[in-house]
Structures are given as structure tokens and as C-alpha cells.
Ligand code: NDP
């Protein structure tokens with residue numbers, strides 16, 4: 001269920017309550033491929049846009065820049081306790097003894113004492129220096145239980161407020177739920193009208209795991225251009241909104257938090273102006289009816305080796321659930 005609060009700019013910002021009792025702001029700024037421009041984007045989002053939620057990851061290589069942006073926003077008057085900062089544990093660190101040092105490195109890069117949310121980025125362990133696509137021996141066994149215990153220990157030691165996962169399937173979540181002492185607070189996954197991912201959404205709702213929708217606009221280079229989709233554009237024009245706003249709102253109306261990425265100040269501010277209007281039911285259902293359902297982020301380049309395995313196809317990665 002969404003809760004409304006007001007930021008210092010008077011922007012109505014909704015949030016969702018996690019199982020832990022903490023609140024996750026409904027719209028966050030994505031920072032993948034933001035590079036050196038991440039600092040400016042984060043400052044714009046936090047200080048001018050009214051954002052309170054930032055999504056980053058060690059793998060994005062921009063945690064230092066994101067941390068600079070957060071620091072500048074705090075100098076401008078924001079309090080750490082009002083912010084929700086997410087980062088992610090990369091695949092080379094997916095062994096129990098590497099979890100805590102990886103988090104400590106992330107905290108150092110971000111110049112933070114704690115994270116609000118730490119996620120397993122992908123449920124596949126990679127050898128350091130793995131190629132893309134992986135060579136034989138690049139994808140290693142993943143001790144999910146051992147890694148999760150260490151994630152739980154980070155939460156117990158208050159270094160992270162919440163822990164969760166990304167890019168899991170029902171099969172993998174069931175396995176995790178079988179041994180977890182702390183249930184994942186959040187499952188982050190690709191979600192937009194071109195990849196509704198309904199099975200995972202329903203499974204997470206049933207298990208009270210909050211869902212964050214990534215690539216809500218269809219992602220970046222090589223992604224799916226939903227911004228220029230005819231139906232999205234028609235609905236945007238009818239509602240006097242932009243396609244970006246319609247796509248963000250679609251995710252919110254499904255009960256997910258949403259993390260659009262932008263480096264453009266106007267688009268950053270536009271993407272969060274989504275709280276004082278709704279997509280009418282008929283249009284919402286039209287967006288739910290796009291038949292060409294396809295992942296953008298299928299993981300093939302990073303994890304599939306067609307001849308050597310252990311994952312010989314995209315279907316293998318997703319446990320043949322799609
Ligand atoms: P998005 O779906 O957020 O799309 C970003 C693209 O849309 C950029 O090219 C951006 O360009 C453009 N854009 C942004 N706003 C608008 C607008 N209003 N109108 C038109 N174009 C717009 O892509 P991402 O794949 O980056 O996903 C968002 C975030 O989700 C990531 O940045 C990352 O934080 C997270 N993520 C997590 C993953 C995981 O495995 N856990 C995987 C993928 C993403 P411009 O910058 O020029 O505005």
C-alpha cells in the first residue's frame with residue numbers, strides 16, 4: 001500500500017512500507033551508465049526534483065559520483081535519515097567471505113555509514129575477470145544460503161537497513177525463502193508494459209516482498225523504445241502528460257516502486273511529477289494488453305555460454321519460467 005508524504009519542495013511523494021517497517025520512496029533515480037554525470041543528476045534529483053531515493057550498484061562504477069551528489073544534497077540541507085539509498089552486491093562477490101568487504105567498499109565509495117537497501121545484483125557468481133560472454137569456468141557455483149546469511153549479518157549489524165535480491169525467479173525465491181531468517185524486503189526486476197513480469201509480481205505480493213521496477217522506460221541503448229510507442233504516446237497526449245510520466249505511473253499503479261534513470265535535468269524533474277493524477281482504468285488496461293512481451297535485460301551477454309554452460313541459454317538463466 002502506498003503512503004503519501006510531502007518533501008521540502010512541497011512535492012507529494014508517495015512511499016511503500018517494507019516488511020521491515022521502513023518506507024521506500026515510490027520513485028527513485030536510476031544511475032546505471034550515468035558515469036561522471038551521476039553527481040549532477042543526483043543533486044538535481046534530490047535538491048530540485050524532490051527525490052529521496054537513489055539506486056546505484058558497485059557494477060555501475062559511479063558510486064563515488066553518486067556519493068558526491070548525496071553529500072552535496074546534504075550540504076544543501078537534506079538529512080541522511082530522509083534519504084533511501086540502494087546499492088548492489090556484484091556477481092564476483094557472491095561468496096560468503098566476500099560479502100562484508102564488498103559492502104564496506106561500497107559504503108566507502110558512497111561516503112555513507114549505512115545503506116537503506118543492499119541487493120544481490122544477479123543470482124549468478126562470476127570469476128573475477130570473467131569475459132563477456134563468459135568463457136568456460138567463468139560462471140561459478142553460487143552458495144545462495146551462505147551469501148544470504150552474510151547479507152542477514154549485515155542487516156543485524158545495522159550496516160544495511162534492508163536486504164533483497166534482483167533478477168530472481170519464482171524457483172530461486174522459493175529456494176531462498178526455504179532458509180531465509182530475514183525475508184528479502186525487496187525484489188528488483190525489469191518491469192514495463194513491454195515486460196509485465198506478472199508471475200513474479202504476483203508471487204512477490206503473495207509473499208509480502210516489495211517489488212521495484214527497473215528499466216521502467218524500456219532501458220537505454222539497445223533497449224525497447226516505449227517512449228515512442230504509439231499507445232503510450234496516445235495515452236500521454238490524452239492525459240496531458242509525457243510518455244515518461246505515463247510509464248512511471250503505470251508502475252506505481254501496479255504497486256511497485258520505480259527507478260527511471262535520466263541525466264537530463266528537465267526529464268529528471270518530469271519523471272517524478274506523477275502523484276496528483278491517475279491513469280484511468282481503461283487506459284491502464286490498454287497498457288496491460290501489449291502482446292509483444294520481451295525482456296530487455298535477459299542476462300545473455302554476461303552469463304550464457306552456449307557450449308560450456310552451466311547456463312547454455314537465456315531460458316536456463318530464468319529457470320524456464322517465461
Ligand atoms: P530506463 O528505463 O530508466 O530508461 C533510461 C533511458 O530513458 C535513458 O536513455 C534516458 O535518457 C531516457 N529517459 C529518461 N527519462 C525520460 C523521459 N522522461 N523521456 C524520454 N526519455 C527519457 O533505463 P535503465 O535501464 O537505466 O533503468 C533504470 C534504472 O534501473 C537503472 O539506471 C538502474 O539504476 C536500475 N537497473 C537495475 C538493474 C538490475 O539488474 N537490478 C538492471 C537495469 C537497471 P536521458 O538520460 O538522456 O534522459
Ligand code: 1BO
Nearest residue numbers: 032057059297302
Ligand atoms: C549489468 C548491470 C545491469 C544494470 O543493473
